[in-house]
Amino acid sequence: MASVVRSAVLMTAIACSISCSAQAPSTEKGSEKDAKSATASAQSEKVRAGTMIGMDIAKSLEPFKDEIDQEAMITALKAALAGKPTKLTQEEADQLRAEFGIKMQAKMQQKAQEQAQKNITEGAKFLADNKTKPGVRTTASGLEYQVLRQGNGPTPKATDRVKVLYKGTLLDGSEFDSTEKHGGEPAEFALNQVVKGWSEGVALMPVGSKYKFWIPAELGYGQGGPSPNAVLVFEVELLGIEAAQ
Numbered sequence: 001m002a003s004v005v006r007s008a009v010l011m012t013a014i015a016c017s018i019s020c021s022a023q024a025p026s027t028e029k030g031s032e033k034d035a036k037s038a039t040a041s042a043q044s045e046k047v048r049a050g051t052m053i054g055m056d057i058a059k060s061l062e063p064f065k066d067e068i069d070q071e072a073m074i075t076a077l078k079a080a081l082a083g084k085p086t087k088l089t090q091e092e093a094d095q096l097r098a099e100f101g102i103k104m105q106a107k108m109q110q111k112a113q114e115q116a117q118k119n120i121t122e123g124a125k126f127l128a129d130n131k132t133k134p135g136v137r138t139t140a141s142g143l144e145y146q147v148l149r150q151g152n153g154p155t156p157k158a159t160d161r162v163k164v165l166y167k168g169t170l171l172d173g174s175e176f177d178s179t180e181k182h183g184g185e186p187a188e189f190a191l192n193q194v195v196k197g198w199s200e201g202v203a204l205m206p207v208g209s210k211y212k213f214w215i216p217a218e219l220g221y222g223q224g225g226p227s228p229n230a231v232l233v234f235e236v237e238l239l240g241i242e243a244a245q
Helices: 002-023 032-067 070-081 090-130 196-202
Strands: 136-138 144-149 161-169 175-178 187-190 210-215 232-242
Touching (some): 196 232
Antiparallel strands (some): 161 187, 161 232, 210 232
């Protein structure tokens, strides 16, 4: 609901601006045409603002959109904004909110468990096939990688800080993280403070290299991350090393 709160704050600021403008003395008598134009503009702004808030509300409802009756929601929204009675008392709404929260939490947990099992099955099959492809190497831990460009600089130690460009995706190609998403500047971090697959993989890279890694869940985020038990795919370019102090 943070986005809805932000929208409400924005609307308050807009309302204040309109109010202040309305109170300012006019130096010229506006024409009827100008008045009509201003009214149409205000109405257009209301439509745009209402559309924006509706979009924000929709985003907040996305996780459980299939669990609600949209017409009932709109009816209750209009009634509440108008100060009219709704089909539920406040006490009934409070009780239902608690019950609905428990129900949705259970459904989300069930969905996560199903997705985790699906990721295990699909991930194992993918890695088994992928390691047989030309150019793909596999370490003793199960990390798979491919050299996209081999550099000729030094390789980092586990205690070093490294400077990298990277992009992380899932097996379906959906991107969940990248230096580009964070402004495009290189990222710097200690090699012993990231997931095992990263630590092991980047330690193989001479500076100037670009590698692609397929990281099994047990070397990645495990049950956490963008999807539980997912194989992570990273393209990493090692730009430099800063020795630990």
